[in-house]
Amino acid sequence: MADREQPYDPYIPSGGAGQGAQGQNGNMRTAALQAEIDSTVGIMRDNINKVSERGARLDSLQDKTDNLAVSAQGFRRGANRVRKQMWWKDMKMRMCLIVGIIILLVVIIVPSVVATQKKPRVTPFEPSSPANESVTMQGVVRAGARAAARSSRQIVAASGRRAFPRALVASTTPSRLYTTGDGQKSSVYAAFLNLLASASSRREVDQYLGQFRSVKPHQFAVVKVGGAILTDHLDELCFALQQLHAIGLYPIIVHGAGPQMNQTLLDSGVEPDFIDGIRVTDKKTLGIARKLFLEANMDLVMTLKRNWSVPARPITAGALQADYLDKEKWKYVGNITKINPRAIMDAIENKELPILCSMAETEDGQILNVNADVVAAALAREFEPMKIIYLSEKGGLFNAETGKLISHINLEGEYDSYLSQPWVRYGTKLKIVEAKKLLDGLPRTSSVAITHPQNLGKELFTHTGGGTLIRNGGSVKEVSKFEDLDVDALSQALAREHGGAEASNAVKSYMENLKSRPFEAFFDDSMGVVAIVYPPGKDGEFAQLSTFTTTKDAFLTNVSDLVFERMKQKYPKMYWVVESQEQNLVKWNLEKTDGFLRREKEIFCWWGSAESSEIFGLLENYSKQGRSILKDSLESQFRRAADFVAGLKQGQQARSYSTFAGARTMSQSVRPSLGQSKMLPAASRGFATTASRSQDSTNPNPPYGNKFASKDYPSKVALIGARGYTGQALIDLLNKHPNMDLRHVSSRELNGQKLEGYTKRQITYENLSPDDVEALAKKGEVDCWVMALPNGVCKPFVEAIERSGNTSSVIVDLSADYRFDDKWTYGLPELIPRRKLDGATRIANPGCYATAAQLGIAPLLEFVGGQPTVFGVSGYSGAGTKPSPKNDVNNLTNNLIPYSLTDHIHEREISRQLGTEVAFIPHVAVWFQGIHHTISIPLNRTMTSRDIRNLYQDRYAGEKLVKIVGESPLVKNISGKHGVEIGGFAVHSSGKRVVINATIDNLLKGAATQCLQNMNLALGYAEYEGIPY
The missing domain is CATH 3.30.360.10 (Dihydrodipicolinate Reductase; domain 2)
Structure with missing residues (x-):
């Protein structure tokens, strides 16, 4: 038993026991195990290395794959771009080919076809003579349309009866209706008429062109061109003048050069100086102005000749005679005393545009600087033109409260109203006042227009216009008692559009009806416009426009619009019916509405803010009764008479509306919304309303852009408290502002030092006391005071300015001293109504x-x-x-x-x-x-x-x-x-x-x-x- 082998013990003993075990066989087993472990570890290391190598190769392959994918995507994008570019090139080539074919047809084929026609059936539309004042508006409206329609039907190929396309016929119409006497300009002439026709209608062009040609060539227009137009809008100006010249209209041009003058003076080291908005002109300034004006004049003339093929004649001396405006105050500034028309008349007789600069001479030959507006007014008094046109960058006058362009101003009825508006000031007020002075001495057919060069054609040849039209207009009378009416004159006015005994009987019946019912008649002195309104039975209900009639002359002079405005003021709710056969008639009426309902050949119109139930009730009555809702109107009388004479009237339908397209309104049709389609009853026909906002924006307080600028000369500024960060920031801004002239900078700590960072002039810091400020304010040497002081410090300075009696100077306080004072305007334009800041003199700047x-x-x-x-x-x-x-x-x-x-x-x-x-x-x-x-x-x-x-x-x-x-x-x-x-x-x-x-x-x-x-x-x-x- 002692010789038997001991069982395996996995635990290695320590100490003496361990040594004994080693002596036996433990060391052999351990060594064998260690060898196996080492072998396994080696194999695992090899496997790990191989896996790592394969992973690296996979990563490399993945990177290459990603790169290839990116490259492929880029290639696809590039291919798409090339494909699109090729497609666009192909389309451009096709369009060029089509345009070329059209030009060939228009320029070569069509004139030959027109020349081969033996009996042109087109009758030119001529303006009404005084003898034809009673011609009905309906006949006037339709004459041009019938002529144009017949011309489009009669242009046929010489070899057969095949009609030309409608687009080609349109391009030939001008040469058939009008004669320029210059075949080379026919294409430009036709293009201009087509352009205007696309903006409104050919009929409008006929009317205005006939009106302008009814006077002598030099009585067409005087055009004043601002200096900014010459630098920023020269091409638009030249294009507009080219079109006018092409159709045989030769305006008298006078130009200024204010902005160029300011810059040239600054570059020459001469400081621009203005008193009451008029430039003080010393000898050095006069020399610079003379050279600048001559260069600007010649540049315009040569540009017209070389680039636009428009004959123009520079008239820089001999035509304008002047005397000193106030030699002590403004030095070499003149006021026109005499116009020598010979050079101007000679240029127009030779079909050249006369181009005058705003320089004049005294009797002894001294050259004087004259404001271009003054020159334009003097030329207007001399030649009595139909139009006096002021071309400006803003393109007209704007209502600062609504933000809308003021389309027209009838001075006789609206002059006092406009001047009483708080936003009418500076340049806006000056233009209205000067326009009245000018028009008071001119025939009633004359008018003043303020527009942009690109809208000149629209302003001249359309009812809607392209800027602001100012004219004397006419007064509107209101009569609500039958005994106060001139019955004979009113009867003639109502019957002038409807001839025959039947019409006379209809008017008599209508007049008898007026004796026994409430009414109010609106008409001008000559009864060129007559409107009769049936007042509402109860307060808050809708009035009824029973009849409305206007002559051509009254309509072209915008008296009809004035009558509509007066009715709208008197009756905030009103309805009427207009026939819809003629789109021009519809357009003019719809501009007056807040809503309308189409029904077959009629349009039911209304204006006035009302509850939905009121509108629905009104529309329901009209849907049931139709035109019989106006059973007591003159229209109903005429319709009964027309039933018996329809065959004799040659399609002339009796109606009380006979107006043209596009009228001007003071507020440009600012209309309240009625919810539009959401308010429609399920069974009603289409009914539409117009937009509600006075701005094309969701912002109830939109910004004031360039169109509201009313001042174009510098303002003198004083900065009190300029040492702080805010003062320095403001100085930087003023230095870059074209019209802020910093004159005084006050700082106790920096007194006597030079102001750095301001390059317009050399300024030294002052230490202004309240007494110094009061003295400066009394002299009117500062237009705007900026208080950049700590809280609680600026009050003595403000009181000093108020003691001076100068109420026109502006104070802007940057501290918190007056932010809680209701007498001051809180200056946060994005939230405070901008009209309150426009013209404010005491402004508390927010924190x-x-x-x-x-x-x-x-x-x-x-x-x-x-x-x-x-x-x-x-x-x-x-x-x-x-x-x-x-x-x-x-x-x-x-x-x-x-x-x-x-x-x-x-x-x-x-x-x-x-x-x-x-x-x-x-x-x-x-x-x-x-x-x-x-x-x-x-x-x-x-x-x-x-x-x-x-x-x-x-x-x-x-x-x-x-x-x-x-x-x-x-x-x-x-x-x-x-x-x-x-x-x-x-x-x-x-x-x-x-x-x-x-x-x-x-x-x-x-x-x-x-x-x-x-x-x-x-x-x-x-x-x-x-x-x-």
């Missing part, structure tokens, strides 16, 4: 924190369900330049310091302006400039992020200084920028709370930029002028 917070909350005000909280963080520039812990960079590093946890002045400001309590918690951080707001707003209803973002985009549509973004805006992106960014729009899971972020540069839109924005509005410049948005 930087407050601006961003208000803009971030305002669109949601009606949805606020609790107190909004604003957590704001500003850069240390907001703490001012005076050393403190809040602008100590070392103290701010890795730190955030609260300003005031409650009752901060901006908290009061935000809450006051928004009309709801807001919690505001401001902080200061280590960066220099820029503010970040986190705004938490409880909601009174469930909303989505998309809903809220759309709400903000709609509210700030068109705003140049407010940007709506999807993500949260960052401070580093807004620093140095002139606007506000609003984003984030994170909505809580409940849908009842939204968190919005807003960023603003506290020195720019939070202070200096907003100040300049307010200055522009108050002084009459474009709102964003000088602001690099």
Whole structure:
């Protein structure tokens, strides 16, 4: 038993026992196991290495595959681009081929066909002579249409009866209806008429062209061209003049060069000086002006000749005689005393456009600078033209309250009304006043038009016009008692469109009916326009337009529009019916409506804001009764008479409306919405209403662009408190503004030092006291005062200006001193109605924190369900330049310091302006400039992020200084920028709370930029002028 082998023990003993075991056979077994382990490990290492190598190769193959996929995608994109380019080239070649064929047909074939016709059946439409004043409007309207229709049917090929395509026939119509006497211009002439016809109708062109040709060639028009037109819109001007010359109209052109003059004087080291808006012209300025005007005149003449093939004659001396306007005040500035017409008449007789510059000579030969508007007015008095046209960049006068172009002004009925409007000032007021002075001395057929060169044709040849038309018009009388009517004159006016005994009997019956019912008649002095309205039975109901008739002359002079405006003022709710056979008639009437209903050959029209039930009731009555709803109207009388004489009238239908297309209205058809198709009853015929907004925008307070600028000369500015960051930022902006002339800069610390960063003139810092400010204000040396002072400091300066008695100068206060004073206008243009800032003289600039917070909350005000909280963080520039812990960079590093946890002045400001309590918690951080707001707003209803973002985009549509973004805006992106960014729009899971972020540069839109924005509005410049948005 002692010799038996011991069983295997996997545990190796330690110590002495281990040594004993080694002596036996444990070491052999361990060595064998170790060898096997080492072998296995080696095999595993080899396998791992092989796997790694294969993985590397797979990664390499994957990379190559990805690269090939990217290359293939790029190749496909390139192939698609090439394919598209080839397709476009192919289409262009085809279009060129088609155009070439059309040109060949028009230029070569059509003239030969016209020449072969022996008896042209087209009768030219001539303007009505005084003897034909009683010609009916209906006949006038249809004459041109019948002629054009017959001409299109009669142009046939010489070899057969095959008709030409309608498009080709249209291009031949001008040469058939009119004769230019110059075959080379026929294509330009036809293109011009086709262009106008596409804008309105050929009939309108016929009427106005006949009207312009009814006077002598030099009595067509005087056109004043602004200097900015010559530099920025020269091609558009030359194109318009080319078209007029091509159809045998030769306007007298006078041009200015104001903007070029300003720049040339600055380049020559001469400072432009204006007194009452008139340039002071010394000898050096006169020499520069003379050279500049001659160059501008010759440039225009040569451009017309070389580039546009328009004969033009420069008239730079001998035609205008003047005397000094006020030699002591304005020096070499003149006023026209005499016109020598010989050179002008000779140019027109030779079919050349006379081009005059605004320089004149005295009797002893001294050259004087004369305002181009004054020259144009003098030429108008001399030649008594039908049109006096002022070409400007803005293209007309604009209503600052509605934002719409003022399409026409009838001075006799609207002059006092316009001048009483607070927004009519500066250039707008001057133009209206000067237009009245001018037209008072001219025939009643003359008118003043203000338009852009690209709209000149539309302004001259269409009823709707392309700018602002100013004319004396006529007064409108209102009579509501039968005994006060001139019965004979009224009867003749009502019957003039309907001949025969039947019409006379119909009018008599209608007049008898007027004796026994309420009515109100509207008419002008000559009864060229007559409208009779049946008043509503009860207050708030609709009146009925019983009849409306107008002569051609009254319509072309816009008296018909004046009557409609007067009816609209007297009867805010009214309905009438018009036939729809002629689209021009429909167009003119629909421009007057707030809604309409089409029914077969009639259109039921109405205006006036009403409840849905009222409209439905009105439409239901019309649907049931049709035209019989107007059973007591003159129209119904004529229709009964027409039943017996239809065969004798040759298609002439009796009706009380005989107007043309497109009328002008004072507010350009600003119409309230009636909900459009949603209000339709299920069984009714189509009924349509027009848009409700006075702007083509969802923004209820849209920006004032260039069209509202009413001042084009510099304003003198004084800056009180220029040492701070805001003052320096404002100086930089004023330096780049074309019309802000910084004259005085006041700083106690920098007194006597040179102002750096302002290059328009050399300025030295002053230390102006309130007494100094009062003295400057009394002399009128400053147009706008900017108070960039700490809170509680500017009051003595404001009181000094008010003591001076100068009420016209503007004060913009950047501190918080007057933000809670109702006598001052709060200057946040995006939220405060801009018309309040337009012309304001006391403006409180909002705070930087407050601006961003208000803009971030305002669109949601009606949805606020609790107190909004604003957590704001500003850069240390907001703490001012005076050393403190809040602008100590070392103290701010890795730190955030609260300003005031409650009752901060901006908290009061935000809450006051928004009309709801807001919690505001401001902080200061280590960066220099820029503010970040986190705004938490409880909601009174469930909303989505998309809903809220759309709400903000709609509210700030068109705003140049407010940007709506999807993500949260960052401070580093807004620093140095002139606007506000609003984003984030994170909505809580409940849908009842939204968190919005807003960023603003506290020195720019939070202070200096907003100040300049307010200055522009108050002084009459474009709102964003000088602001690099």
